[in-house]
Amino acid sequence: MSEPIDFHALQTMGWPWAGAPELPAWQALFDAHPQGRPGRVVEQHRTGYVVADAPGAAIKTESPAEWQRPRFPSHERAAVGDWVLLEGNLIVALLPRRTAIKRGAAGEHYHQQVIAANIDTVFIVCGLDSDFNPRRIERYLMLVGGGGARPVVVLTKADQTEYSEDALAVLEELAAQDIPLLAINGRDPASASALLPWLGAGQTVVLVGSSGAGKSTLTNTLLGYELMKTAEVRGNDSKGRHTTTHRALIPMPSGACLIDTPGMRELKPTGEEALGEVGFADVEALAEQCRFRDCAHQREPGCAVRAAIDSGELDEERLLNYFKLKEEVAAAAAKLAVRQAQQAIERKHVSKGAQWRPTKKR
Structure with missing residues (x-):
């Protein structure tokens, strides 16, 4: 019989709840792995992870076999700060994240990287x-x-x-x-x-x-x-x-x-960002006051955004950056939609037992 989990000690490592997990998804994973014990990823390396399952106790761990597949989505692997379930020194489950900061990974193909x-x-x-x-x-x-x-x-x-x-x-x-x-x-x-x-x-x-x-x-x-x-x-x-x-x-x-974290040269969006939530809430609030709903904030009559620029209430450089970031987020969102559609097709073929291979681009 496994030892009871000391959730109070885990709270000193950032565990968000006292006692057993309250989220159904967390509890379902605990039920699926009754011998599993929770731990937090404290280091992430190319070859593996270091996980702390108690204050001051960190062990090198092995990741699940599916995480090591080349096509496995990188953002679905554990990252620093993640909570996982361990059996021995093997990670058997990744607990759903409460929050995360992510970026679009470098390269032509769409990938997310959890920071x-x-x-x-x-x-x-x-x-x-x-x-x-x-x-x-x-x-x-x-x-x-x-x-x-x-x-x-x-x-x-x-x-x-x-x-x-x-x-x-x-x-x-x-x-x-x-x-x-x-x-x-x-x-x-x-x-x-x-x-x-x-x-x-x-x-x-x-x-x-x-x-x-x-x-x-x-x-x-x-x-x-x-x-x-x-x-x-x-x-x-x-x-x-x-x-x-x-x-x-x-x-x-x-x-x-x-x-x-190491310094980051590229800060690409994932397509899931909301510019109005952090940083540009004032710009989007002004846009709501424009006379026309499809206002491009150029020289349209009744444009509240341009009026704020003219009055000095809003910095034009900041507005231009807003346009640029909004365009990048939209482009990333389109790539994300395509990727999600591809994954849905893959899951459908796998569920039918078919051996699916992606179509090569000519």
Whole structure:
């Protein structure tokens, strides 16, 4: 007989419920695997996973055979932050995610890549040097939109510039949407303590941002000791080296879980994003006030969006970025629909026992 599961101990690792799982899908998997014990993915490598099934206890695990098939969707494999069921050192089930932050994977074919799962807050980290880019911050917010987590914009290296307040003013349209904006010195514990409200016991936070933005430095400061390798950025363009080489979930002194990630060069949408949920709620609210429902926000009469541009209420660069991201999301959504249709055909053939092969393009 297996030992009873200590759900109270799992709560210190981010387990979201006291006692047995409340979601029917979770409970069904527990029922299907009565010998299974829950664990959380703390590291993801090309060759496997490291899973913690108790505080401070992490083991190398094997993934299910189907996950190793070349055509198996990558976003259906476990990612850092996921909860899984283990039997011995074998992962036997992936528990449905509460939240996630994902991106479209690089390449011609449609794929999704899960950056982190079951997270409460996303720290979008941007340096107040040449790394500062409002349009890229909006792109990160696009990825957060629809994933269920809260975004917090963290501007690091505030000690290296006199223009922190100016940078915050540039992002005031985000602050008006109740997106927290903080300018901090990532090397100073007192300054970094401004992030503690999001790092309470049982909370999970993921740091995202470009290489050199200061994610690893901030992680070390919040931990109180140097765990993550850091490197100086290039002086001519503030670009950093990839000091973080893989995603890892780290327990914090506050009882929170922090996920550090490598810098990401490509931030492609998956097609599931909702721009109006995070980052562009004000633009879409203005669009609702246009005289014509199909207004393209160019020079149509009664366009509330253009009126906001003319009055200085809305930044035109931000509007252009909204158009660009909206077009990318629509294109990704079309690819997603095609992929889902292909998967439905595959499942239909498999259920009939047929050996199905995709048609090769000529």
